[in-house]
Amino acid sequence: MKRIPFLLATAALALGAIAPGATALAQDFPSRPIKFVVPFPPGSGTDTSARYFGRKLTEMTGQPVVVENKPGGNGFIAVQNVLAAPADGYTVFVGSNSTLAVNVALFKKLPYNPQADFAPLSMMMRAPTVIVVPPQSPYKTLADLIAAAKAQPGKLNHGGGSAGYQLMNEALNDRAGIDIRNVPFKGASEALTAVASGTVDVAFADITASTELIKSGKLRALAVASDRRASALPSVPHMGEAGLPGYGAYVWVGAMVPAKTPKAETAKLATLLAQIERLPETREFYEKIGAETMQGGADEMRRFQADEIALWKRIATKANVQQE
Known part of the structure; x- marks a missing residue:
C-alpha cells in the first residue's frame, strides 16, 4: 500500500x-x-x-x-x-x-x-472511515441515505464517537446539502453499538474498528470515505463510485x-x-x-x-x- x-x-x-x-x-x-x-x-x-x-x-x-x-x-x-x-x-x-x-x-x-x-x-x-448503517436499515446505498435525509431534514441521526466524527458528518451535510443531526457518544465502539442496534441511523466508522462488524453482518457499509476502495473491504464502493466524488474522511x-x-x-x-x-x-x-x-x-x-x-x-x- x-x-x-x-x-x-x-x-x-x-x-x-x-x-x-x-x-x-x-x-x-x-x-x-x-x-x-x-x-x-x-x-x-x-x-x-x-x-x-x-x-x-x-x-x-x-x-x-x-x-x-x-x-x-x-x-x-x-x-x-x-x-x-x-x-x-x-x-x-x-x-x-x-x-x-x-x-x-x-x-x-x-x-x-x-x-x-x-x-x-x-x-x-x-x-479512511466507512459510512455504516444498521443491518436492517432501509438504506442500501449512500444515494438512498442522502435522498432520505433531503426528504426529511433533521430527522436522521448520526452516531458521533468523537469530535472528529462529528465534523466528518458536518462535512457530509455541507457537501451533500443535507441535515443529519449528531448524537455524541464516549467513543467509536459505543457509537457502532448504537448503529448496530438501530438506535442511530448512520455513523462514520474507523475502518480498523468496523471491518469485522461489517463482514459479520452486524453493520452495513454504504461507502468508504476515500478516493479508492479499501483492501480490507474490497466490495464496498469508494465515495466517487457511491455518487459523492471529492469527499474524503480519515x-x-x-x-x-x-x-x-x-x-x-x-x-x-x-x-x-x-x-x-x-x-x-x-x-x-x-x-x-x-x-x-x-x-x-x-x-x-x-x-x-x-x-x-x-x-x-x-x-x-x-x-x-x-x-x-
Whole structure:
C-alpha cells in the first residue's frame, strides 16, 4: 500500500541536537514501565495502534507498556491525566485527529492546548472511515441515505464517537446539502453499538474498528470515505463510485508527551517509535486492517497537526458549527 509522503527526520539528527550530558542521561531510558494513555475505549483505531506500538516497544526495550483507556469528556479526561503526570517520558498520550486537532474547531475554550502543551513524538497511522448503517436499515446505498435525509431534514441521526466524527458528518451535510443531526457518544465502539442496534441511523466508522462488524453482518457499509476502495473491504464502493466524488474522511493517530518532558527522553522515545514505524510487519499489520503507516518525525508531525487544525476550523466555520 502506498505510504503517505512525509519527509523523514532521522533519529541521528534528533539526538545529535541534544547536549552530550543530556544524551547520556537518556541512555538508560526507559528503565521502568511506560504508560500509553488513550482517550477512547478498547476497540477503537487509536486503542489498536497504542496496543500494537506498546507491544513492539516492550519487545525492543524489555520494559512493559501499559495501555490505559480514559474515554469520555471529548478526550479531556485522558489529556488531563497525561498533563497531570510527571513529565519524565513515562506517560505518553496516544491521540487522534479528534483530540489533537478537531477539538480546537469545536470548543471556544479548551482545557488544554494541543500544540503548546504537548511535544510530538511520531505519526502512527491513517485510515479512511466507512459510512455504516444498521443491518436492517432501509438504506442500501449512500444515494438512498442522502435522498432520505433531503426528504426529511433533521430527522436522521448520526452516531458521533468523537469530535472528529462529528465534523466528518458536518462535512457530509455541507457537501451533500443535507441535515443529519449528531448524537455524541464516549467513543467509536459505543457509537457502532448504537448503529448496530438501530438506535442511530448512520455513523462514520474507523475502518480498523468496523471491518469485522461489517463482514459479520452486524453493520452495513454504504461507502468508504476515500478516493479508492479499501483492501480490507474490497466490495464496498469508494465515495466517487457511491455518487459523492471529492469527499474524503480519515482518522489518524499520533503519539505525544507533555511539552515539559526533557528533550533527551523525548528524542529517545521518538527514535524508538520511528524504528517501529519502519518495520515491515508494521506496514503489514496496518494493511490487513485497511490502514497505512504515517512515517514522520516530530517536526513533520507538528506541521501536519497545524494543517489539520486549520482544515477542521474551515470545515466547522463553513458548516456553521456552534462552538461549545
